[in-house]
Amino acid sequence: MTDSNNKPGADGGDAVVSAFNAVGADYIFCSSGSEWAPVWESLARRHRDGEPAPKYLDLTHETVAVGMATGYGLVERRPQGVLLHAAPGLLQGSMAVHGALLAGVPMVVTSSESTTYGDGPGQDPGGQWYRNLSIVGGPHRVAQPFTKWSNEAASIHTLPTMITRAAELAWRAPAGPAYLNVPLEILLEEWDGREAKPVVPPGSMHSSPEEVDPVAQMIREAKNPVVVTETAGRETGGFEALVAFAEAWDIPVVEPDSAVCGNFPRTHPLHAGSDIEPWMDEADLILLVNCRAPFYPPSRKPSKAKIVVIDQVPQRPHIVYQVLFADVYLEGNVANTLRQLAKRAKDLDGSSVAARRAAQEERHAAEQAAVAAAEAKAARSEGVDPVLVAATLRKQLAGSGGIVVDETITHSRVVKRHVQTADPDSYFYVQGGLGQGIAVALGVKLAARERPVVLTIGDGAFTYNPVIPSYDAAKAYDLPVLIVVFNNRVYKSMNLNHRRFYPEGAAADTGEWLGTDLHRLPRLAGFAEPFGMHTETVDTAEALAPALERALKAVAEGTTAVVDVLVTR
Secondary structure, three states, rough: EOOOOOOOOHHHHHHHHHHHHHHHHHHHHHEOHHHHHHHHHHHHHHHHOOOOOEEEEEEEHHHHHHHHHHOOOOOOOOEEEEEEHHOOOOOOOOHHHHHHHHOOOOOOEOOOOOOOOOOOOOOOOOHHHOOOOHHOOOOHHHHHHHOOOEEEEOOOOOHOOOHHHHHHHHHOOOOEEEEEEEOOOHEEEEOOOOEEEOOOOOOOOOOHHHHHHHHHHHHOOOOOOOEOOOOHHHOOHHHHHHHHHHHHHHHHHHHHHHHHHHHOOOOOOOOOOHHHHHHHHEEEEEEEOOOOOOOOOOOOOOOEEEEEOOOOOOOOOOOOOOOOOOOOOOOOOHHHHHHHHOOOOOOOHHHHHHHHHHHHHHHHHHHHHHHHHHHHHHOOOOOEEEHHHHHHHHHHHOOOOEEEEEEEEOOOHHHHHHHHHOOOEEEEEOOOOOOOOOHHHHHHHHHHOOEEEEEEEEEHHHHHOOHHHHHHHHOOOOOOOOOEEOOOOOOHHHHHHHOOOOOOOOHHHHHHOOEOOOOOOOOHHHHHHOOOOOEEOOOOOOOHHHHHHHHHHHHHHHOOOEEEEEOOO
């Protein structure tokens, strides 16, 4: 800690803002609660006096606050501040906090409690804490299962450093949200002005040459190696390093359905699709690059392949059950490890490389032909096929540097396969539960204002979102995005599971499929109209491309657009 001059009236609110300055947070994402008056007062004073402070976003729902911090962190990869209200606000935002944990996004989430309930000296915290807001064990106990680290700031003297410690923990691998309970009495207490030392980026851990060299030799000796990756693109430089590695060794790359971001160009000749199954009995070496859960069921072990795991933290502590079947671990920084292995791509067996290159060229050509055939079939279909929506979106986004945030379920494979993103940070799949997609897309747009951002979402997922608070944030903070709804008027994944579990059950006999029908919903695009947003409802193939073109034009001109597409399946 370093001393600074105390300012008149400085209290815990000033300590919080000072700490987030030290963290280097660009934004404080706040879903308002009565405990944050000290922070608001500090921000008002700093704005009045021209003193530094993170930008403050006043948001009207906890999922929006956390989701926007997640989207921003997906691109910027640095911890931001999130303020929620007491235990109820934390519980309301908990799904999104858990999603940030699964996505590996650093952030410092805070909320509050009372420790005196009006029976202590100083200002009265208010009767709501005694009657309604407090929870046994404190909110930090509530947050523990879905955060990387959870604690209480029990003293004004330790508050700033507790926030910076939370940020440092959140930033380090595996990155994720840290939680801090800041009691209201601490926020109101006089602060001596001792500010926290600025936080610096984490250092990088590297695998040693003694560890990398044997793995390079394993690759050199392999006849049929394959890379499988879920989150290599989440690491700084990971996307580019994986491309360089795959090209140096001529190794195909599989992005399974469990991939949560763009890791490798889907248009690249070495991209081997989304299905790991063809490799389970044929590959002699599988390189798992940032893979949390590559095999399903977990006991499905490759029949003959040696398995090399390349991951800074391969055993994720927040995953309940994780099976990797590793023979070798390279646990340094992933991008660095891939670059080191690429440099060792020498003295290769020309015949082995030529054979796997020819096999991959055949696979890639077959996949491209299958994609083209599926799109041609979709164009001939009656109504609007989901494949046509994804393919048309790809054409509309070509050359724009667009970013796709995906919150579809039954159409997620269609989106990945036919939108075919090819650039770093151009695709993200929402983690941890439906209902966050709009907020995550807004956070991505906040971090990448110069790039068009598109949310692809199902009608079921759309109804889980806090739509009105999300549109309010888009309007208030000038964050125009395109929302494309794949609307099949049903919770399709739920219906499919019912049919799978009970193929000859009572529902199959009577047609009474409960919990799935969404035909009763009104026009989904209509919710955006009171906000002056661009809306389209599409139910014919001929209308699709013009509608998307108009919508993207509206987004480019600064207006959020919602295109509700009534798809056939």
